[in-house]
Amino acid sequence: MDKPFIFGIPVEDSYFIGREEEIKRLSTNFKYGVNTILLSPRRWGKTSLVNKVAGLVASKDLIVVKTDVFSCRNEYDFYNTFSAAILKQTESRIEEWKDLAKGFIEKLTPKISLSPDPNSEYSVSLGITPKTHTPEELLDFPEIIAKRKGCHIVVCIDEFQQVGEFPDSLNVQKRMRTIWQHQKNVSYCLYGSKMHMMTNLFQKKSYPFYKFGEVQYLKSIPLDAWTAYISDRFEREQKHISETFIKTLCESVEYQSSYVQQLAYNVFLLTETEVTESILNQAVEDLVDQNSGIFIEQVQSLTTYQLNFLRAVLAGNHSGFGEKEIRENYDLGVPSNIARLKKSLIDKELIEITKDGIIIGDPVLRFWLKKVL
Ligand SMILES: Nc1ncnc2c1ncn2[C@@H]1O[C@H](COP(=O)(O)OP(=O)(O)OP(=O)(O)O)[C@@H](O)[C@H]1O
Ligand SMILES: [Mg+2]
Structure with a gap:
């Protein structure tokens, strides 16, 4: 039986809803070769959106290469992942590689093995090192392939914030930017799950990727799209949820x-035939419990001051943390402590700065903190 709801992993087919505007815009950018940076808080649907658009626009003349650099720890890790993705996704037949990657592949002894991944015939590890290729050659590789194939390539790089963690990161970023911005036949779509790190890379004037492309902020999926989707999933199993409860459900997790x-899945499981308020309340409790393991990991290494800062935010304070009253009420230490506290909690993705001041952006984390702090 089909799962009624999917969460935590990218969605496709009938599980993917809404996003009409974003699909249109991103497809247009892919077609016209406009570099795009996708930003959103965690788990809003960046990866799903890029997968969807890639599926819609891909053709012989427009090849979309998707890669994920989450496990890359340094510049050459990145180049190995990047080049393997380009090679594999632009040419499916290994025999054709030699022509396509002439001048590139001879320097390597790639290890090609049958892949455990059922969607792919083979996996490849190229063994690129500073001795085999310069960064410039590697960064230019997609451009060379695009010219040889007479097509445009869009390279989509997920978890791109990892680049900001590489040793000598600023120089790595400079090299990337310098080469990529001159490519005529390749464009980039860069996105990642750590919003504040991505924002630093692309929105700070002093960083090499500043103004590299169009920055798109993902909005939330609106109520009408959720209503159609959620009620359909319930009706299929002879269960009913009113529009009012769907609205409450969506609002409770913002x-x-x-x-x-x-949350919809929790409600679904608790419902025999008709959703009630008490079911909804129980489902929220379950949601908080289900996520508590992740939250415990996020907060377990916090200092007392950091926990106190979270208490202050939870109590409704969004600014003025340096003021005597707040510092004393919540025991935040001396004024010079405050900037450090903020930075460390932002780095840990527990708080974020918005136009309304400092908030705890994750609504479920907020529920949980209220219970435990
Ligand atoms: N268009 C969509 N329609 C319905 N559900 C969606 C959609 N996009 C995302 N979701 C929900 O959000 C979850 C996470 O989606 P996805 O992995 O694409 O987000 P992400 O922003 O890439 O996450 P991360 O920040 O962890 O990288 C999905 O499992 C699904 O529950
Ligand atoms: Mg993602």
Whole structure:
């Protein structure tokens, strides 16, 4: 039987809803070769959106290469992942590689093995090192392939924030930017799950990727799309949820895509025939419990001051943390402590700065903190 709801992993087919505007815009950018940076808080649907658009626009003349650099720890890790993705996704037949990658592949002894991944015939590890290729050659590789194939290539790089963690990161970023911005036949779509790190890379003037492309902020999926989807999933199993409860459900997790699906699933499991208020309340409790393991990991190494800062935010304070009253009420230490506290909690993705001041952006984390702090 089909799962009624999916959460935590990218969605496709009938599980993918809404996003009409974003699909249109991103498809247009892919077609016209406009570099795009996708930003959103965690689990709003960046990866799903890029997968969807890639499926829609890909053709012989427009090849979309998707890669994920989450496990890359340094510049050459990145080049190995990047080049293997380009090679594999632009040419499916290994015999054709020699021509296509002439001048590139001879320097390597790639290890090609049958892949455990059922979607792919083979996996490849290229063994690229600073001795085999310069960064410039590697960064230019997609451009060379695009010219040889007479097509445009869009390279989509997920978890791109990892680049900001590489040793000598600023120089790595400079090299990337310098080469990529001159490519005529290749464009890039860069996105990642750590919003504040991505924002640093692309929105700070002093960083090499500043103004590299169009920055798109993902909005939440609106109520009408959720209503159609959720009620359909319930009706299929002879269960009923009113539009009012769907609205309450979405609002209680502030329309954060993955949480909406997870909470809907909790409600679905608790419902025999008709959703009630007490079912909804229980489902929220379950949602908090299900996520508590992740939250415990996030907070277990916090200092007392950091925990106190979270208490202050939870109590409704969004600014003025340096003021005597707040510092004393919540025991935040001396004024010079405050900037450090903020930075460390932002780095840990527990708080974020918005136009309304400092908030705990994750609604489920907020529920949990209220219970435990
Ligand atoms: N278009 C969509 N329609 C319905 N549900 C969605 C959609 N996009 C995302 N979701 C929900 O959000 C979850 C996470 O989606 P996805 O992995 O694409 O997000 P992400 O922003 O890439 O996450 P991360 O920040 O962890 O990289 C999905 O499992 C699904 O529950
Ligand atoms: Mg993702």
